[in-house]
Amino acid sequence: RGHLFDFNDPDGLGDVLRSLLGNPDERARSQRRAYAFSRRMLWSQVGTDYVELTRQLAREAAAPGTRVLDRRSLPELRLEHLIRMTDDTGLFQHAVHSVPDRRFGYCVDDNARALIVTLLARRANGSGDSSGTERLITTYLSYLHHSQGDDGQFQNFMDFRRNLDGMPGSEDCVGRALWALGLAVALAPDEGHRLLARTMFHKAMTLPLAFGPRGCALGILALDAYLQHEPDHGPARATLDSLGAALIRRFELEADAGWRWFEPELTYENALLPLALFRFSIRTGDQHALRVARDSLSFLESTCFGNGHLQMVGNAGWHARGAEPMVADEQPIDASAFVLAFRSAHD
DSSP states (O other): OOOOOOTTOHHHHHHHHHHHHTOHHHHHHHHHHHHHHHGGGSHHHHHHHHHHHHHHHHHHHTSTTOOSSOGGGSOOOOOHHHHHTBOSSOBBSOEETTEEOGGGOEEHHHHHHHHHHHHHHHHHHOTTOOSSHHHHHHHHHHHHHHHBOTTSOBBOEEOTTOOBOOOBOOHHHHHHHHHHHHHHHHHOSSHHHHHHHHHHHHHHTTGGGGOOHHHHHHHHHHHHHHHHHOTTOHHHHHHHHHHHHHHHHHHHHHOOSSOOSSSSEEOSSTTHHHHHHHHHHHHHOOHHHHHHHHHHHHHHHHHHEETTEEOOOOTTTOEETTSOOOOSSOOHHHHHHHHHHHHHHHO
């Protein structure tokens, strides 16, 4: 590719240049060889090489027995804001910046979410957890107990003066409360908590049989959690089987070649639906449920992951079949539902 001359030898450099200038064929050969050699250092080729290096490292990191993410690299689990947002009644619905906003009181939905979080936080931190999760678990479970009627139904909203609004909770409200109670049966810190959660769970266990897709999915998650602790409970297993079949049937009625979903529009917390069928398949071994879970999650990914980042369906109008998805007012619960769904897909 080149022609050598000695260090600090301008006469030698002159000889090489005169030789090349007097020999067009040799000059052309040197040019071609130098050009071909330099092609691997074009910026586009350097970029391709980095992509291939990244893929190689990812394959090596994902090899059996390799932990891609070291637990020690995760941030500390901190509950300060949750504690700040909770009084001796329950979790406030809203805050002004970092201060509880008492004007909006409490709701079953949020206290059920909080119960799920604290149960899982206590499990993650171990029984020696010093972050106060046991007190929080007691508070949230007590709130749910006060809000449940003898028919198993929940009154969702309570004002700051502890007056329930008297209106029955939505399907989401009941399903999420049931999910929290199922986890409490499996994970609560003492027998008293577990016995109360079990009694409350039995009151509401069959309510999701009359629900739509999202309430049905929450019911499946609730029963899956409950069956972790009582795997031989016949009525719970029968209810789970009915809900799983209903959600699969809903998918088959709504889905077509270009719309692989359970409803005619994508709305909020969408990944709960494939998540429920992944859990159902893990619990029952149902392969049909697994196929629907994979299919629907893949469709949801194709809608919400684009241009290299996550773009949730906006709550300001949703995403109807055949229309463009709204992008305004994305919700954090949609992202957390994706995390749970991907984890169960991995399982």
